[in-house]
Amino acid sequence: MATHWTYADFREEDDLAQGDILWPTDELRAILKEVHPHFLDAKYIAFLLTTQSCDIVRRKGECNSRYLNLAVIRGLEDVLHDILSHECECVGQGIYTQESKFKAKQLLNRVFNQNEQALGLFYLHQDGDAGIAVASVSLLRVSVTLRVEHYDVLRRSRRGRLAPEFRGKLGWLVGNLYSRIGTKDWMETEELQSQLERLLDEALTDRDSKSPKWVKSSWIRAARENGVDLLQLPRDQFLAEIARYKPPTAKEATTQSVLSVIKEALPELSEEQLNRFRKRLQNDQTFAQAVRSAKTE
Secondary structure, eight states: OOOSTTBOOOOTTSOOOTTEEEOOOHHHHHHHHHHOGGGGOTTOOEEEEOSOHHHHSOBTTBOSOSEEEEEEEEEHHHHHHHHHTTTSOEEETTEEEGGGHHHHHHHHHHHHTTOOTTTTEEEEOOBGGGTBOSOEEEEEEEEEEEEGGGHHHHHHHEEEEBOHHHHHHHHHHHHTOSSOOOOOOTTSSHHHHHHHHHHHHHHHSOOSTTSOEEEOHHHHHHHHHTTOOGGGSOHHHHHHHHHHHOOOOHHHHHHHHHHHHHHHHOTTOOHHHHHHHHHHHHHOHHHHHHHHHHHHO
């Protein structure tokens, strides 16, 4: 029994409906091999039936539609970088400017709430009982059409089904209509908003080599000014290279300016004495607060 609100239960004998989740069973793969072998690729972990329900309900053993349209489903993690590339400044392999992270959160917020129309994405929350083992998205623009003769194979391949309101939202997205289907989303209660924040943080956190990495634009500029061709570097080398050229922080730069003034006014001071001044400034909270305040003015 599906537990997430996106999904509804169904019986094996039920007719197909828009929003049914289909697994690439051996039967379905045999059909795909004949009509379009591209969709046998393992990256397509499932399919989402997008043909309208009214066209595929069988009446007297037949349905109105001659064709059934299936949109591919892929794991969110596997397509995340492609999604982020539409909003974020990519400066390396899976590496983006820190300043564009806010846009990434806005984009994923729309995706998670089924409001991302431009990219044609439909979010499918993880629910093993609904046939979705990991957080996924259906790429509505990437689809394959099968003849109605394969109806029973598709029905036997079904592992999950969208709840009625989400079938309506799916139909709206697919049809590119100018009306809004009122679906439950992650903003309705404080608890759900907290869950959404965790989803956003989890999706955008630098966990491993596949996750997006966020670096400050000032680091990128400094490396480029030193002639580093960042786009040609592999991810691990990229991070090591920009670390070499990262500019000083505001506190470090201000400290150096103060020390330069002191050295000019008191040239007789030794390096050891100047280092003591440096340590005092680095540890002085009033000085740190003054630097922070100057940055925000």
